[in-house]
Amino acid sequence: MTAVWVSADQERCISGGRCMAATSEVFDQDEEGLVVVLTPQVAPELEDRVRKAAYLCPSRAIRIGDGPTQG
């Protein structure tokens, strides 16, 4: 099974905290309230919840792909 990678765009983030509320193992907020990805390579058991976090993100700042994203 191919590993899933997640990235988050701080430029798009509006600090809603939905990702952190859904999956605190993967998402955090920095001091500005902006999204931080803790573990870009998603553990298989967390994949569903990471997809849910991406769906809930109001500003569509979360991207899920099959490889690491730069920047």
Added chain:
Amino acid sequence: MNAPTTTANEDLFAYPQDRACPWQPSPGYQDLGRQGPLHRVRLWDGRWIWMVTGHSQARRLLADPRMSADRSRDDFPAVLPRLDAPIFKPIAIIGFDPPVHDVHRRLLAPDFSLKQVRAMRPRVEDLARRLVADMLQAGPPVDLVEAYALPIPSMVISELLGVPYDDHEFFEAKTVGLLQAKSAEDAERAGRELWDYLDGLITRKEREPGGAGVLSRLAGEVDEDGDLTREDLLRIALALLIGGHDTTSQMIALGVVTLLEHPGQLAALRADPDVLPAAVDELLRLVSITDVSGVRVATEDIEIDGEVIRAGEGVLVSSSMTNRDPGVFPRPYEFDVHRTRGGNAASGRQHLTFGFGIHQCLGQNLARMELEVAFSVLFEGIPGLRLGVPLEALPSRSGGTMQGVHTLPVEW
């Protein structure tokens, strides 16, 4: 205003319509929802706008940068007469498009982040316990709005902003005056009084820097040539003070009513405190306190589900109806505190009560925390709580979009 079509609009569904049940949308909206996701509805001034009741259509439109939230635009619909008041044009954050919206929102994001809100929780729990103790000492009957539902968010937002809570009776009354006004003139009058009050408050903060709260901090960041002018700060102060207490207080009140009228759900919540966050989101979904997820105007033609929303046409997303899209929420009219269980996307948390897109409610984490604390402390402290009047006799707000009760008599 698209006046030439006014006569033809008379046949259209008139918006808004009052609820018949405190936690269910008006029967008329329920009929509309059964007919499809997009509808033309007629406003008080004869103009028609799109009303969105479909969940996926609402998400797409609210996240679409071609939809403007700029309330100072001539073609922006005034959904109610009061929204025609100059004080609402523009209201900070919610009534601005990028880039101004994004700059102001970023100034406030740290104060409303999930971490910040979690750190505030113990103090809010102490406050709620104190209010319950006061109610127990006073004895029944009690107006739960005045004794509990309003003081919690009102004290919290006062402390967060740095507004003296001693002035709460004034700003609460003027907020109701502004949000429940039946005319633009009445709204403007109440709004100006709040504006002048905040103007004086910010002047004091400018003279004595270093005070507590968001407004004190921002008063030190005002730059007439920069990202935050003094007028920006006043508009932000007004939006946060209003937005920070009225909707949350009414959500506490109607949430309590909904729980009391569903004893099985209340028992499920009492039996398992871990259900609390899910129960709060389910109540947010069901009660949809503002009834509206957002109002926008299209800046370009937008095709959606075989319809075309033309540039200049207004769009209103109904939170109460998108939250009952049967394709997303099975048994949509049922109150089920276990709805959010499980990790799949089709859970209760995807309600649109806080909106969607870049304008999603700034205070959503704060509101959720206040609601969790309010319900848990109340039902723990007063297990025998019951309504003091029959459900049908509750004095409900009418003629607008913001739902609520003027008073909530309770006994135990």
